[in-house]
Amino acid sequence: MEIVLPEPVQMLKQEVRRFIQQEVEPLNNSIEETDEVPEALINKAKDMGLFGLTIPEEYGGIGLNTVGKCAVEEELGRSNYGFATLIGNHTGISTMGVVAFGSEAQKEKYLPAMAAGDIIGSFALTEAQAGSDAANLRTTAVRDGDGWILNGEKIFITNARGAGLFNAMAVTDKSKGVKGISAFLVERGLPGVTVGPNESKMGMRGAHTASVTFQDVRLPADALLGQEGQGYVSALKILTKGRATLGARACGMASRLLDLACDYARERVQFGQPIASYQGIRWMIADVAMELHAARLMVFNAAAMLDRGEKAIKEAAMAKLFASEMLGRAADKAVQIHGGMGYMRGMMVEQFYRDCRIFRIYEGTSEIQRNIIAARTLEG
């Protein structure tokens, strides 16, 4: 199977690579130091249309399908992970709710501003007791006249600090289990919405993660996203697509690690020869190249299935799982090939070694992906 991208996607991919090399890379060290993506860079990304990657053209976006999004995610993954998270999350799980399940009125109200980057989206499912057990929510939305009253606390929410709109899941009918969970579009400015401080993390510097508290937030009737009781099902659909695209970002990061490892191995001389001449190093490079190739095939296969309208739950879980674990091995080998230099702050391989750990945890841990794959496999 060959991954053949349509010409406009190839061109966009090249443009994104150029943007990242010229605009993001020079700021990488300062993003690492400050834990902030500078406003000036965000504005340049807005000008380039990056916030509208997956938003349909009729609402001001670029309208990429899943394969197209994966192609761009590979480029995002090759550089600063704070920037990649801002763009990748917003144009992925955070806008997908409105795009896939929004009413025409909701699309018209939010999507043009989301495509322009003037409203940042944020996907708010996780709670303290509801991580892998994501349906075990305590956040409630209780009917109040023609609207709803929302109460609860979400944790670990990506992009929450800059977000203008949350896609938040809440229990609307406890007696119905997962069918009693609904999704709501919650505007940041509503009274009772509070965002906590940015969490200090192992990596992902520049990517903001925070809690979001809803205290007696009065939501209008039209804040309901999709059908009442469909919130959990829609969240799973969003996460399935998110997993394929996150797998693509993992491939991007692994491809950069491979480039860095190859460059270093060619240049570094020990015992009178470049270390690239030693079999121990060559076999590490071969393993990374091979596993990266396999991961890309899995990612683009899952993405193509999703674009054909197939569910691809198992294939997206496999792609995310394999790509995340492949990335962990690639980062470990890249650090090893760099020797002591690989352990030094300021080296991209050291930064990616910390950044890459999150892939095996969020949007469903590796164990949860295995549970999904096993369940689908045993079903026959």
Ligand SMILES: Cc1cc2nc3c(=O)[nH]c(=O)nc-3n(C[C@H](O)[C@H](O)[C@H](O)COP(=O)(O)OP(=O)(O)OC[C@H]3O[C@@H](n4cnc5c(N)ncnc54)[C@H](O)[C@@H]3O)c2cc1C
């Ligand atoms: C930086 C960051 C950003 C995030 N961004 C978002 C976001 O934007 N929106 C959002 O809603 N959430 C977000 N999350 C939450 C993330 O999706 C959860 O952290 C993740 O799903 C795991 O949940 P948990 O942390 O509660 O771990 P737990 O569910 O407590 O898991 C602990 C361990 O137990 C294992 N485990 C649990 N259940 C099983 C099982 N049945 N079988 C085998 N093993 C099991 C897990 O795999 C894991 O190893 C983010 C998290 C982080 C760290």
